[in-house]
Amino acid sequence: MDLVARWPGSTHDQTIFDHSNLKRRLENGEFGNSLLVADSGYVNTQHIITPLLTPGNEVEQLYNESVTRTKNPVERQYGVSKRRFTVLALGLQLKLETAQTVIVAVGVLHNIAIDKREQEPPLDQEVNLANIIYVEDTEVDPPDHNINNAREILLNEYFPASVRERREI
DSSP: OOOOOOSOTTSOHHHHHHTSHHHHHHHTTTTTTOOEEOOTTSOOOSSEEOOOSSOOSHHHHHHHHHHHHHHHHHHHHHHHHHHHSTHHHHOOOSOHHHHHHHHHHHHHHHHHHHHTTOOOOOTTOOOOOTTOOOOOOOOOOOOOOOTTOHHHHIIIIIHHHHHHHHHHO
16 A cells, blocks of 8 residues: 655654655555554554554453454465465565665565455575564654544543453343
8 A cells, every 4th residue: 555665774664654645645644544453663653553552451351352453464465475476585686776666566566466356375484584684673652642633532432342242141
């Protein structure tokens, strides 16, 4: 939906999102009241929800479980695309401009493969991961809790009802 390949790998995800067309489109209401589910490297806003680092009660645990279940299919697709196009896992030995073009092209090809219902590559496909550098997510300082924080709205309005319904079952 929104693939941006112009930022170096060391750039924080929040910075990339802050400068994205997707953020602008969300803020302009193009997607209605849709939310993005993100990891703790993002700030909770009116459009982004992240898991709680230390859930303190049943409502918060249910919320975190829901966030995880929502993120898992997306995370699995990253793995599928890396198996389908192993260059993504191995790293590109190209000029920056060429590498950016290849990354976008691979994203387009991956989406075409999904649309055409191409078979996913096997999980046991071997990839030499020796050259991959992993960057650990760091949590962004949490904003003040206010009505524009979608996570707080969900926790206060939706999940308490879900917990009551689960107890009744």
